[in-house]
Amino acid sequence: MKSIRKSNFLLFMLPSVIALLLVLAIPLGYSLITSFFDTNLKYQGLGEFVGLQNYIDVIKDVYFRDSVKTTLIFTVGVVILEFLAGLVIALLLNNIRKGRNLFFTIIIVPMMITPIAVGLIWRLLLHSDLGIVNYVLSLFGISGKAWLADASLALKTVMFIDIWQNVPYMVLVILAGLVTLPTEPYEAAAIDGASRTQSFFRLTIPMMLPTFSVVLLLRTITALKTYDLIFVLTRGGPGSTTEVISYHIYQQAFRYLEIGKASAMSYLLLLLIIPIAFLFIKISRSRTV
């Protein structure tokens, strides 16, 4: 029996294990090693062993700290706004029968398309001279703005575009949760004379809490990884006002060729994400049977 188990392991698991070792474990290990060396692509090989110096340099680095701050502002902002907008839209959709499918299908399109396309689309729409947005605003007597070139506006504009793309995700998951809620508690509440506001706060919110926490955590993790949108929209600029961590690391590695430092930053980014990931796992596991 045991040998059958073993041969089945080889059959069912080995291909995946080999593939994941090659494409996941080895690169991650390589990255961890280079984070302790002053590896630079300008020179051959790993360079000198510097211990924790890269980590110390990176934590002291003002630009890195700024990128962490920008990422946190971006993440907190978009996650909260996307959640609230997604909740409202999902509740509205849950309230209707006719046409729900049509509305829903159109609304979820933005999240399915590549962020590169989303960025390009909005760059054209928001172009300060040729864009339709400033033209439409001018019809109402509002003067157009340089949405992505103005240092005080760029981050907000990027966040707005991210919201356009990712509210649909919130709608999708929250609506999927809402339609599976049992109806009996609502009937009982109505018999007891509860108002709809009361049943929303006393029934819907508590019953939806697990779904809420899962989407909030998952979306937080994906928002912390944001890169593509920044690449097409602003390249981190103007100045470094929209330079999020991923973009900063990418520049460090492929523009300045500082692989050692970039690897150290990568691991710091992982340290930021892992606690959220474990929280997510804990919550979603307590819900699976």
Place this chain on the structure above:
Amino acid sequence: MYNRKSKIEVALTYVVLTIITLFFLLPLLWILRTSLITKAEAYQIPPNWTAALTLDNYINIFVGNPFGQYFFNSFFIALVTTLISVLLGAMSSYWICRCAKRGNQLRMAILVTQMIPPVVMVIPLSLLVKSLGLDDSYFALIMSYLSFNLPYVIWMLLSHFESIPRELDDACAVDGCTQLQAYFRVVLPLVMPGIMATAVYSFVVCWNEFMFALNLTGLNTRTLPVAIASLDTQQGVMIAELCASTIVAILPIIFLTIFIKKYLVQGLTYGSVK
């Protein structure tokens, strides 16, 4: 009936939903419109609302630029990655579900890999790929896509295999099937809907991927997201052609969204809704 809604409230809901839907739809329609008018008219502000429609921009990007090749690259890479992920992932998922001793730890490890930011992977992967002389090859990009796609497939399919009763496997064993036969002949057909859902979403993720493709592809293997991003930087604002190529990149995904929406929804709720 509980909490009967007034007619005014229902009407108001429709009005608000229409406005919201237009907010998501109009930007896409505007790009579609711009892709169908001449270059000169694309620059006009205020817009010429009665501009004649033409397919010239689409013809240009396919004739003047190798967009046909890019389209094929995207399609081929996404398809092969998905096939490999599903083939390997489904077997592993089944084994983890049925036989693994430390199933829970394995599950956690798989889920954690989903949280790794692409920028963390792209640095070592591109160094390794270049040192092996594999840059600008389909092989390198497909392998690197497996790093996020294979764990995703394994994770998604776990709950599908769990929903198939173990007694079924036992019955097969009693009838003299090997585990491999039981898997292919009995269990696999039953989880096909789940596999379809997972495969569709995995295809979409590969089709849309940018950062790995940016670093690992060259002229021969460039995918659509990289192609449209570089069209943008090379030629300034070629508005009409840029719109046409954007539409080419997103249209297949929009069709997928419309026709297999049910699968997409399943692939995305990601264990968050049971």
